[in-house]
Amino acid sequence: MGSSMKVHQFARGFWPEHEPSLTLGCKRLRSLAPKLANTVDSTTTTAGVAAFDLKSFIKPESGPRSKFGSFDEKRDSPQVETHPGGTRWNPTQEQIGILEMLYKGGMRTPNAQQIEQITAQLGKYGKIEGKNVFYWFQNHKARERQKQKRSSLGLGHCPRTPVPITTITLETRGGFERDQEVSPYKRKCRSWASESLEEEDQSKSCTDQEGDRTLELFPLHPEGR
Amino acid sequence: MGSSMKVHQFARGFWPEHEPSLTLGCKRLRSLAPKLANTVDSTTTTAGVAAFDLKSFIKPESGPRSKFGSFDEKRDSPQVETHPGGTRWNPTQEQIGILEMLYKGGMRTPNAQQIEQITAQLGKYGKIEGKNVFYWFQNHKARERQKQKRSSLGLGHCPRTPVPITTITLETRGGFERDQEVSPYKRKCRSWASESLEEEDQSKSCTDQEGDRTLELFPLHPEGR
DNA sequence: GCAAATTAATGATTTATTCAAG
DNA sequence: CTTGAATAAATCATTAATTTGC
DSSP states (O other): OOSOOOOOOOOOOOOOBOOOTTOTTOOOOOOSSSOTTHHHHHHHHHHHHHHHTTOOOOOOOOOOSOTTTTTTOOOOOSSOOOSOSSOOOOOOHHHHHHHHHHHHTTOOSOOHHHHHHHHHHHTTTSOOOHHHHHHHHHHHHHHHHHHHHHHHHHHSSOOOOOOOOOOOOTTOSSOOOOOSSOOSOOOOOOOOOBOOOOOOSOOOSTTTOHHHHTOOOOSOOOOOO | OOOOOOOOOOOOOOOOOOOOOTTOOOOOOOOOOOOOOTTOOHHHHHHHHHHHHTSOOOOOSSOOGGGTOOSSOOOOOSSOOOSOSSSSOOOOHHHHHHHHHHHHTTOOSOOHHHHHHHHHHHGGGSOOOHHHHHHHHHHHHHHHHHHHHHHHHHHOOOOOOOOOOOOOOTTOSSOOOOOSSOOSOOOOOOOOOOOOTTOSSSSOSSSOOOSGGGOBOSSOOOOOO
């Protein structure tokens, strides 16, 4: 149980809304601001998008079992079992150091491949899952910004921590964009992968579980607290 | 693929909601600078977009392929090919109907198991992935609330939509809790996995795939856009 | 009547907040 | 108090509708 399992989650936050179904007819006002530039955009965008839309879906596929794992490999625990049951990730100094290094280098929201690699690297220093990496970047970015804002208010000037423009590429070929405080949106997508670290036994062969395999887990809630 | 692994604890479910704090107060005004679109012409737009978007997007799971797809295989199209390329989920009426039914029954934020099952059921009516279910609930909840708030402001009364207490169990043995406005926080975690529901071929043996499968995605971001 | 141009919905992401473990 | 984790709000981006011109 507590053990966490693996889990993979993806998406982090999202939340929009929609409306009640059948109420047709009710139209409300239009969306307020959204449009702005859109007019143009839509067209352009659409077209444009379509064009490059090919996004690549690399499609990872499915794979559920991952990396090493798959089998029972249980990780022989590299070394730490630090994280008790399934509580929360407790980063080691090395891990933090690396993460900060990456952050300072400009990394903001690593994509799936990057997260995989980072996770793999950091895994050498202690247990960690992809989501931890993801969250770390999210939180760090947010808190860094928050801090900066606070200080600017207090001091009245804006420091604006210049971020060195170093491109840290981790070995991914893609490189990543960095955006410091860039404007609000960039929008890209992000994916993650994690590995299964915990592994208990379960998940072993693919064929085994019947029922299970069918599932794709989704948001899971570990425990209910 | 799909094999997901396992684990999920029992997550039950409740979903915390938290309430909209009425006191928000802070509304933030964002600088809206974002849009590059306007003013600009195609060039900009294109360029801009291209720039951001092109990153890597790993797409999660199942996939999209379609467009040019060509990868091999893929779905024999059960029935609908409605989903064109691989763009975004385009729910069918049946799917929406079921989702709304669940929503009205009190389901708010389904946990992993629930999403799995819902996805499986809805998959009968058209292609769908777990994340779509998750997003749907998030969006529906948020927009429902938003609408209510707006109307309340306009009308000055508070409706408070009473939710019929019907327990919809989907066939999950567990049933789920419904929480309408349950207490404040519950906090649990959520994870996802995606799946591949494809059932068909693919994913059979575990050992097969090569590279891709390696990932198990976490927070995933479906596709890029 | 149909297709481009708009507009309304709504799926999918990102950012900001909040909660709570350590 | 620090910070990992999770949720809600704000947005962006597509797609379904609807409108408009021919």
